[in-house]
Amino acid sequence: MGAAPLKVAVIGGGWSGLAAAVELAHAGVSVTVFEAAPNLGGRARGFSRNGLQLDNGQHILLGAYRQTLQLLRKVGVDEHRVLQRLPLRLETPGHLLLSTPRLPAPLHLAAGLLRAAGLSWAERWAALRFVIGLRKAGFRAPRPQTSVADLLASQPERLVKLLWEPLCLAALNTPIGTASAQVFLNVLHNSFGRARADSDLLLPRVDLSSLFPLAAADDIRARGGEVRIAATVSTIVANHSKVEVDGEPFSHVICAVSPHNLPRLLASLPEMTPLLDQVARLDYQPIATVYLQYPQQVALPFPMLGMTGGFGQWVFDRGELCKQAGLLAVVISAEGPHLQLPQEALADAVHAELQTLLGPLSPPEWHQVIIEKRATFACVADMQRPNHITPHPRILIAGDYTTGDYPATLEGAVRSGVQCATLLISQADS
Structure with a gap:
């Protein structure tokens, strides 16, 4: 790297790219965000319909999303204004009502399961024994190849249908027959195994663009960075000393686009072939x-x-x-x-x-x-996710699909972006 200062291009103005850019800007790094779309947020953004601000997908956050909440505070967003925080309550009218009392974790979950309305005593005890078994096992799956369906094999069918399968689909967006048991356990551990507030539901009161992306862009600009929207990147040319983005020189690039868009940006770099082959295997x-x-x-x-x-x-x-x-x-x-x-x-x-x-x-x-x-x-069992560090030392990748413990959630995207920024900052300091 030498002594040259960092000048970073972040390609992609979704949550991951903006998280990386905010971290870099707060560290005093010159950063420019390129977003091809006319608005920010990627796959979690707002849009206008009939005079209302809607979202391209309804998202929720959890109290366990610590890096996301920290990032909101960093860009000046008041959590209490933009999020409605509620103790965990899972209600399917006529079938199930599970709510957790204000007890320390994991007692709150145990109490919630034991008094869950709509479940028989046998189903409640089965759920409680299951959670106790997970804690004893350290929330580790028996094997990397274990699916969520395998993990739930001993649970009553009705309990799976009403409780565990909806939680898996909400968290991993992958059918239980192929979903990774280990990633599901990571979510359960982070949500129920640490602090009671980690299982709180955080429901957005504003559209997703207003929740973070717009505030992030303002924060980046206030710190001397640039955020360019409707700015499609056509070419990346890289050598040992710099990277050029459409002819503009940068010290490093963070590619924070969707994985299926990576080949368009990186296919001209021969050393990226193994990475692109790995990404091509994603479903x-x-x-x-x-x-x-x-x-x-x-x-x-x-x-x-x-x-x-x-x-x-x-x-x-x-x-x-x-x-x-x-x-x-x-x-x-x-x-x-x-x-x-x-x-x-x-x-x-x-x-x-x-x-x-x-x-x-x-x-x-x-x-x-x-x-x-x-x-x-598709967060399937035993999948190999790409690393943030690529075969080219001046190019990193960020996104919820990259290596990490979380599935494709807002927290997963934020964690990835922050990790990329941290890697660059630590290299500059070394």
Whole structure:
């Protein structure tokens, strides 16, 4: 590296790229963010529809998302203004109600399981024994190849359907038959094995762009960095002393784009072939979000409810969360038969499911179906995720798909971006 100061290009203005850029800017590093889209946030961003700010996918955070919360504070975002923090409550009306009391972890989870409404005593004890067994095993899967379905083989089928499978789909966005047991256990450990507040639900009160990306961009600019939107990068040319991004020189580049976009940026560099071969082996899973606008008086009894027996898995009350009265957002994680339906038919099916859940509803005034076909990487058992460090010493990669303990979540993306920035800063200091 020599004594030359760092001048870093971050390609990609999603949560991972912005996390890296914020860390670099706070360390006094010259940083420029290139985002091809007209707005920031990547696969977790806001957009406008009928005068409302919606999201391209309904996300939640957990109290365990410590690096994300730290980053929000770093860019001046008030958690209490943008997030509604609630003790863990998983409710599927007519089937399950699990809520945790304000006890130290993991007693709060044990108490919640033992008094869970809708479960038989046999199912409650099975869940409790399962969690105790996980703690004794240090939240380690028996083998790297163990799937979540393998892990849950001894659990009652109804308990799996109502509790463990919805949690797995929400966290890993991968069907339990192929999902990594170890990554699922990492999430359970971080959420339930440390502090009680780690299992809190943090539900956004604002659109996802306003939650972090816009504040991050303002913070980067205030510290002398640049954030360029609608700025598609065409070429990267690298040698031992510098990297050129469309002819502009930088000391280093962090590629924080979706993995399927990496070949467009790096295929001209022969040393990147092994990395690109590894990335090409990744599979992906979709997430569908169905927005339905009902009359203003339509509301849920709790801001987030579980759904079962149909396509919908979770429904969110945007009126309670974002003051968008009567607007419900239904999330469908991972692959499934819903993807074969036209959007109009899917919206009709979800409307029917909501009537089963809530009682008679008038037809929605409008609907919006958003399907992110490559919303996340498929978090399968024993997968090998790419390292942040690439074969070229001046190019790093960031994203929720890179090496780490977390699945493709906002926290996973933030952790990856922060790690890339930390690696560059530590190299500069050495």
